[in-house]
Amino acid sequence: MNVSADARILALNPDEKTLAAGEELGAARYWQAVGSSERVLWGECLGSATYRVAIDLAGSGYRCSCPSRKFPCKHVVGLMALRLREPRRLPGAEPPEWVASWLAKREPKAEKPAASRKAPSKATRQKREGERMQRVADGVAGLALWLADIERDGLARAQTQPHAFWERQAARLVDAQAPGLAARVRALAAIPTSLPGWPERALAGLGRLALLVHAFRRLDQVDPLLQHDVRRLVGWTLSSDEVKALGETVRDYWIVAGQVREMDDRLITQRTWLIGRDTGRSALVLQFAPVSGGSFPYVGRVATIQDMELTFWPSAFPQRARIGQRWGHAEPYTKFRGFDSMDHFLASVAEAVARLPWHERSLCVLNGVVLVRAAEGGWYVCDESGCGLPLTNGDQWPLLATTGGRPFTFIGEWDGERLRPMGSGAGVEEQS
């Protein structure tokens, strides 16, 4: 029985590796001295050593005596998996001493946060927000001057500037609490100057940044939903509670369509794309982890479907979302409903860009396309009309092997210039 997608396990919020390892441990042969009460599960996991594991069902807490720094560890997930698979293996009993004393210690702690944590007053919050707004406005004013200098002196000169030229400006924006703008400046520095097309790409990037500066300086004149986007792009973040309060929550059977990971020298970014089975909406779950380690909380396996609640960030074109409550199990799913022509897909992109000028990526699901290769080696997907969208540079032979040159449902990510296939066959269903 596959229990990894059960809501009770996902409520523990394990990362993917822990989930897989824990699922394996959810077999009776790994456990001894197991038991349960209404409040708590406990047991001893037999591995390279014996670890004591307990899960507080009421307080959503757990403990394990293993040295892992992952919370939850695989033993905690394993105990919950055992309970789901073989509930009879955890007979009702009085908790042993080590469990009872742990529960006793948890009692006061459960109440402590609410009593001790004092939310800042409204006036304090407004004052802090005002100070930050001023710092960001100062940073944006500096950025506008810097952009005007580049415009006046020319891109040819900017092309010869050392990396520090871009990095200094990015650092100033970080100091001004505008990390979103800083990331855009760093992205400009990362465009390879030696490649043909640098002037066009750099100018487009600088142009989008200039538009963002322009919008921020007139924030009160901008559409209220677009204001959220401008603030987000500049670098304001929203807490989970704020997203829930301001954004739209949609319950649907959400299909995990594809997943991509990108890494720069600081962060690994994971983008997971979902499609609502009933609403037809697409959603993007964006996650970050440091390059030095760390993993992503479980979102879902590609080509599965689950009843979930997604809350969208407030936006003129709501796309980014976070997963809330889940119900039932994830099930395999490959019947993707996509666009029947490229024109329809590109029209949806046009609508997104019209509502949000800085819209960057779209989920692209195209029915009945074939994979083709140009003489110079570039790959395209092409529809019945014979028109093609270029794919990102990379080896697409595996996709050709899977699809056999026949029409298939393509799933990828469109960045405005190229399509990036997702899943290399996962979710790609050959049509007869």
Place this chain on the structure above:
Amino acid sequence: MTDELVQAALTGSGRIAPETLQAENPAEALGEHMGLLLRAGLRDVYRRAGYVPSPAPEPFPPAPEAREMVCPPLVEPALKEMIEAHSQLPSAPGEALRALAKRSWMLPPGLLVSALSSQPRLPELASVLGERGRWLAELNDDWQWAIREETMPEPSETERIWMEGTKSERVALIRRLRQTDAAGARERVAAGFASEPAPLRQDLVSALEVNLSSADEPFLEAALDDRSKGVRQAAATLLSRLPESAFVGRMVGRTRKLVSRHGTSGGLSVQPAPELPEDWRRDGIGLGLPAGADLALARTVQVLASIPASVLARELAVSLEKLVEAVERYDGSALIESWRQTAAPAERETLLPLLWDMWWAKPLKRATGGDTAIMLARTMSQGVLRHRVLRLLGDPPPGTEHLIVLVLSQVGEPWPSDISRSALDLLGGWLHGTRRKDRTVGGWLQLIEPLAAHAAPETIEETLELLAGIERANVVSAWHHEIQRATNVLRLRERFWNAMATAVAESMTTTGANDGGNG
């Protein structure tokens, strides 16, 4: 192509006439100092919103419908591991592909690219490509090898390689040409033979072994007079493989003076050859003899080695067994190798086991190490080899562990159960003896790596248990990494074979269910 806006941006607004930017300048209305950049930003928004797809290249012809059965999906993850495990275990991809071929299962489409791109190439691939794989290989020049025989180069390319190629390219060309035009290739070699450097002449003569026939005899006979010792030896080697050649006739004549029958039992007496006449020298006798050897006896052995064993037995009117028995006491690696090479296919089943037994009677005295044993193992049929190797494993001559490991590498992969179990018995015996501090246990730890790589699938679990026992005994801490590596290799193979067993069982259940339905 760079347009006006990009040109202006490259130059800089401070260096261009103001009127250039005034038209449609949104900055005027917006009161900004970044007019040019704002125009660029707006244009980028328009471009993204109004993206127009371009006409695409011609599509590929679709793959034909697959008629063969594709490997079941549950095997795919383990199969992928095996194909990609080449650096860890070079024999893994071949083992997996052969297992598929045995069940007539084709590679799943998702694994075709990694298999076709594998380096070195996988010769077993052709039989598991299936319709989809052949279609795919057809579309990529780098994968044509998997679906086509090696083709002859175009005539112009042949000339270019012959005139301008490196030494190895020229020799490879002659070997290829010999397959389709043996006479033409020989004439090409003969045409400028005298002007080629000696090492190349030697290799070109050796290349004539491909499709060797009596038509090559005149050229080879002439090469016996070459100024290079290596060329003369190469020519003599090839002439000895032509039973009807004058060279073999001369050697048979010499043999009559050196070998005689005695008694009625068919035994042979072999005499040393104290003299070395000039005509013997011309035929290569006396060349390459090791210093300190009994030269007279070594010359006799050289004469015998220059005649195919079957021809010699016929001329002396003795059986092959008697012939081998007569020469058994000599350090006969050269003799064994020569008779192995000249053995006609029909004689191999009889002659090669005799040569094998002759070699293994004194394995540690053979001057050529394990090369001769390996060559014999390669030429013998798998059935005969398996029988001989089992005998060795059951009663290994002392000090031959490394030689036995060498010949085990020639047993088909994976090994049959009986060979795997015999090897496990040896390794288990080693562990038992080591625990008792027995100093005569031998060097059977060397079996760990070949056992991990080739043990029969049904013995993998036993092998893992034995390795765990060796680790627990902690008697060879220096081998910890080797044991870990071997354990990983065995687990990799175990995953694959377990997946195969499950898939086979499922397919049989399905077939059974279908049969039941039809019946």
